[in-house]
Amino acid sequence: MTERDTLHDADVNRAMFDEIADRYDLLNRVLSLGIDRRWRRAAVDALALHPERPIHVLDVATGTGDVAIEIAGRYRAARVTGIDPSQGMLNHAADKVGELELGERVSLRTGSVLELPFEDEAFDGAVVAFGIRNVTDRRRGVAEMARVVRSGARVVVLELSVPRVPIVGSMYRSYFTKVLPAIGGLLSKRAAYTYLPASVIDFPTREAFAAIMEEAGLRGVAWKDLTGGIATVFWGEKP
Secondary structure, eight states: OOHHHHHHHHHHHHHHHHHHHHHHHHHHHTTTTTTHOOOOHHHHHHHHOOSSSSEEEETTTTTTTTHHHHHHHHOTTEEEEESSSSSSHHHHHHHHHHHTTTTTTEEEEEEOOOOOOOOOOOSSSSEEEEEEEEEGGGGHHHHHHEEEEEEEOOEEEEEEEEOSSHHHHHHHHHHHIHHHHHHHHHHHHHHHHHHHHOOOOOOTHHHHHHHHHHHOOEEEEEEEEGGGGTTTEEEEEEE
């Protein structure tokens, strides 16, 4: 199976995430043993935002809004725009934003990273968590994120990855390809959690994805492995 074989088109992806939206947060907590929250915090750290200055941040593939909420909760002067192609996911994000009374600073809308509906240099940073692997043209997606941030701002990508230590990588693959789809099937749609491990395993290497970010126009691209390489956070700066 090639990398392109594991990628769904936009309509299939949208329908898949609409179907699992009701249990998305529960499955994230269960399948990652709660570590996914720590990874999202690391992604927000990588944005290197000013702690007090008024800022506007774009959260791409916001899903149920966890990253947007983390940014708004941490930076009291921040506004966050979350964008996602799945209305089902956005409905849950809106509920969470409302419960936390963050509606004045967190706005949500449907849209695709391949054609962001924003002007050039509209944001002070942009982040995508666990979303870029679902994009058929990743270079274009990162380039769009770079287009809409100001000069000197960071674009951050958080993705699941395969650990490089052989024994850890072997155990990870077994969990990811056997245990995870089984648990996902019990709690939600099995097809989505069969697609997940395939899309992660076929994602470019760290070096290859860093090169994609550079091709998209970012400089100083770097990455950091999290939790032994189960996830990786990448960042680069717009010149």
